Amino acid sequence: MSKEYTVTYRSENVYEEWVDDAYWQFLILPLENSTQELVEKDFSNSIHAINQYSINGFGFNSIKVHPKKRFKEISFEATFKVLKLESEEIKEFSKTEIKKSIEEINTLEFKINFERFLKSTRLTLLPKLETPLFQFNTNTSLLENLKLLNNWIHGFLKYNAGVTDITTTLDKVLSQKSGVCQDFAHLFCSVCRKNGIPARYVSGYLNHENGYLGDSQMHAWTEAYLPNYGWLGFDPTNNILANANHIKVSHGKDYNDCSPLKGVVYSHGNHKTGHSVVVKSNQQQIQQ
Template sequence: MNLIIIEPYFFVMENSLGIKSNFSQNGYGFQTLRINTAKTFEKIDFTATFKIKKLPSNPFEKTPVFDLQDNYDLIHSLDFKVDFEPFLRKTKFTTLPESSGNLYVFDPALSIFENLQKLNRWVYYFIHFTTGVTHVHTVLQEIIETPNGVCQDFTHLFCALARANNIPSHYVSRYLHQGHGYFGDSQMHAWAEAYVPQVGWMGFDPTNLLLVKEDHIKVAHGKDYHDCSPLKGIVYSHGSNDTKHSVEVLAQQ
């Protein structure tokens, strides 16, 4: 079973105005932070420090012998579709254009896990990783017509095709610490989680053709980018505002 254990053991969140932070939980079970102030300010800085422990995980370890017929019957059942409806739903960013037809169809002779691995590989080779050609509002029709993009585009396409084949999928915002040579290794990254019967949620990184392991650090998941964008700061104030961020991920032995 592909369980990746994250154990947070140190967390500090500070802001330059010294205002108390209020935490709440969103609809997906993740903590959100809010501050309120009557003070006038021109700039505010947030500094967050986290230390976590991740236990090693092998996605292929203890993989069961899949019962293909039962698994395919399950994903087509009404109860399954009701239970996983939010992550089977089409969204603005995970809707395939009608012109794409059956862009990727699962092979019923293979297990769902095997099909998802093949989908991961297919998306990796279909899109050419190219920065600066897409943006946060890019939809899949643009990607399919001109297959160039970044991690969010890879992930949206993976999620859309998994859902088109009746597999629930999460869009995940996380950090990737793999040293050098991987896309997204020094900034917020995105990849997918798909639900595999008999196993549970498993992570797939189509941008780098990886299965998610201990070097992938999850922050949040949702239906698409809009639910868990890397930076979702909301400032209610007069005038315009501009937000910048940076991140550093360090590994300790």
């Protein structure tokens, strides 16, 4: 079974003075992998500047825009049609597999292979604490520990828009016990890495039709690597595993690797910027 979605992304920018030059890079294209297919894509801007499609430094599709004429207003609109497959049921692990998985993540080879997603960054660095925030249970599977971590973060942090921004570090998030989806994801990654489990920050879109919490623009969740399974998605904001309602765009060490929009604008005076994302399910289910 699969679901088809239409994702509409809009960005509007108004400048007080003329913009003489500008560069933008959008990281908003849904990824194509074993669980999702990009059926259609369309991206346009109001001043008809050329859109350049390319691969960014992390291997994800991006769109670069460099207008050749001055402007005071510019808007961008993207429409994507995405086919999402239902996630496969996760198998139960035997006691032997549990033991082997724990042994594997402690090997030097494993640590070298996953070094990028085992190291802390400025946004995923835990402050020094007298006692661990979350204690892993070595008598149960890594999967069960991660489910418990997902649940713990969901209960520990309160979803509260406006109390953090894209530069907020975990010390502030932990002190106020609140934040938005990117803060939930950063905390999940941090605790995983602290316990030797590779974890990566994921940026994408979320279907809110089932009442899920998340930003009205891009949503953030995580993926952790489990020996004998691979990368598995966790959404601590909603205390669920990533499923057919999650449309992945990119992943990285933290938000900075996955920022949906980066740019440089040469202008003076004030400006106003607005973004919106709408995800609509075209059909409840499509029979394969």
